Amino acid sequence: MSGEQILVVLATAIASATPLVFAVIGETLSERAGVINLSAEGTIMFCAMVGFAAALASGSVWLGFLAAAAVGALIALIVAFNAITLRQSQIAVGFVLALLFSDLSSFLGVPIVRIPGPTVPAMPLPLLSELPIVGRLLFSSDVVVYASYVLIAITWLFFYRTRAGLMLRAIGEQPNAAFARGADVIRLRYLYTLIGGALMGIAGAAFSLDFKAGWSFRHTGGYGWIALAIVIFGGWNPLRAAFGAYLFGVLQSLASVAQDQFQGVPTQVLNVAPFALMILFLVLTSAGWLDRLLVRAPASVRRRVLQTLRTAPPAALGKPFVQD
């Protein structure tokens, strides 16, 4: 592969990963607070439709994003009300919503199938876009892509550098202990689930107004499930989750670019490669051989490596908070 081709693969990867970044950050936020929003598949698909329709009707892509975010938050509100207030199974409710809203998008989206509509205008950043390689790769796209970079950085800073972020990690871990320290667990869980849902809505709009502009049946098919898997792969850490999204993007764009390069390899192989890799990674990091490999390493190194590779879900993930 030539340098030019590699650059094309990477640029495509970033473009295709951008909607995913919004989705995985949103889901990470929600799950860190202890609520699994399993409706991701339905939310993203439905909001892609809503975003496109709103932009079409109003003529403004930004109103499209706003509408998608609002609807994403509304679907998350259903999840939150069931999970937090009614203390129902988050799995059951989320799953049903995923099915419901992906079908609803097909039903309600009929009038706008395959018609041209507005898209996010390109906006190369002055100066930065003229940098060699990185300029073309990172800074020659549009506002939505730049916003995803900022989102990753802000989420990381929020998680690990602010008091509110520390409390967010706390309520998903030991809500009782967080309550004893004065946190309003219920309200915070609602808040983060809604923000997470809004980000998933934006992910849908980033799809239908930017990455693959337009609307067709099951336009974003599969991306919600992928986002849920990447959150686990990312160990509920925004940086790692974003890395997972980009890795997925690279493998996806390899699949399309490299079709003529590797004639003998069926495209399906590259299409499913990300999932196989994810499973392999999780198996390898959780298996006992890692301990054996690290047995001779100094304790501090061993601890550091295990902590980075081996992650555990928030302890209270999926469990309702009951104050005694």
Place this chain on the structure above:
Amino acid sequence: MNVELRHIHKWFGSVHANDDVSLRVRAGSIHGLLGENGAGKSTLAKILSGYITRDSGEILLDGNPVDIRTPTDAIRAGIGMLHQDPLDFPPLTVLENFMLGQAGKTLWLDHRSARRAFLALAARFQFDLNPDAHVSELTVGERQQLEMVRLLALGTRVLILDEPTTGISAEQKMLLFAALRQLAAEGKAIIFVSHKLEDVEALCDEVTVLRHGRVVGTVSLPCPAETLVAMMFGKVLVEPAKPHTARDAVALELHNVAIRTELFDLHVPHLAVHRGEVIGLAGLEGSGQQAFLEACAGVGRLAHGTLRINGQDLTHRPYRDYLAAGVCYVPADRLRDGLIAGLTIREHVALRAPRGFFINHAYTAQLAEEAIRAFNIRGTPDSRVERLSGGNQQRTQLALMPSPLSVLLMEHPTRGLDIESTLWVWQQLIARCQQGTAIVFASSDLDEILRYSDRVLVFSGGRISPPLSTTTLTVDQLGHMIGGKF
């Protein structure tokens, strides 16, 4: 700060957990709250710290009524509580735990000044805590120290401690008591909730005794122990005497055995436990007692050596052969290893049924009723085991033990139980010995070990002492040996 509670009531369903409780705690004093399990001590402590909300009653601080309904209210009023199971965040670091919930002027966490404040406070009480360690690596005692430092940094003037001496080492207890005396001398009010008479006697200036949710009375210490026991239970309790029950026949025999644990290998050249005999396993927690018991129970594997039950070689045999030979293992973690949380007493009885595809509901219900009556369990056949109190869970475990039994292996048979339940448990165990059961038990309570064992094995630094007869052994000698001198 002086604390006064007036006519506090709290109902849980039909249970009147706090019934017209009134209490005064002077600033600069350590006030004990004594009572058996379920007496309403923890409920009262949680009400004062805002963790649960009272149904009625008044709380006054320095004579001014304050309405405490949430932990935030309590923190603002200067009240802090150390919960029985430390309410902290195991995956986070010590420093992050310390910062969580601390007030701050900015959005950002200030790691540097928090670290300074943390180390300064910890040093004041000689707490040796590494701010970068993860809480999951800490012992219960260290987590408690972390919570205390955190609460003091919040400006706590009334410190409540709920059963703080359960599960911590003797040294940590000394540090804790020293810290509490120091805090009282600084004018803080300390409320010390405990069911352990000796701790209350050693530490407190005054003690209020609760029974069945009501205040029995408040007395100044020192005061005769019999008075306090009578107040706690409404009657005088008698310790069961341990008769000589050991016989000639050998129930459990280990020969040239090695047991591998994560940290060290344990060796036992030869040990023969006789029928009816009681062997106590002493030592700091984590010195291999659990691995030893698991190996004897057939749950863990022997690295080498032979193990015989009633003369039958069971080395490397599957666990069900041990069960068939009359071996029973009662682990310390009742809800994790012993009972099945989520199932009822009757379902536990049904699980024990030897054969048959269907469950005979009438029959298991009847068996469960009988067990509940015989073992004095406070619950019904359809009570789920995780809802029972610790003492009643232990009674349920004992009720589920098969009969006859050759070897009974127990870890902390009376941990967390009140005096009455403890005595009751030992009555049952002694009755088992009289029927010829050999008992091997681990305990961190040296008095318990000396009182009930015929012989003692001391676990220290990866080694096991030869069996020592308790007829001449004293607590002091035992303490020295646990320190590694044998």
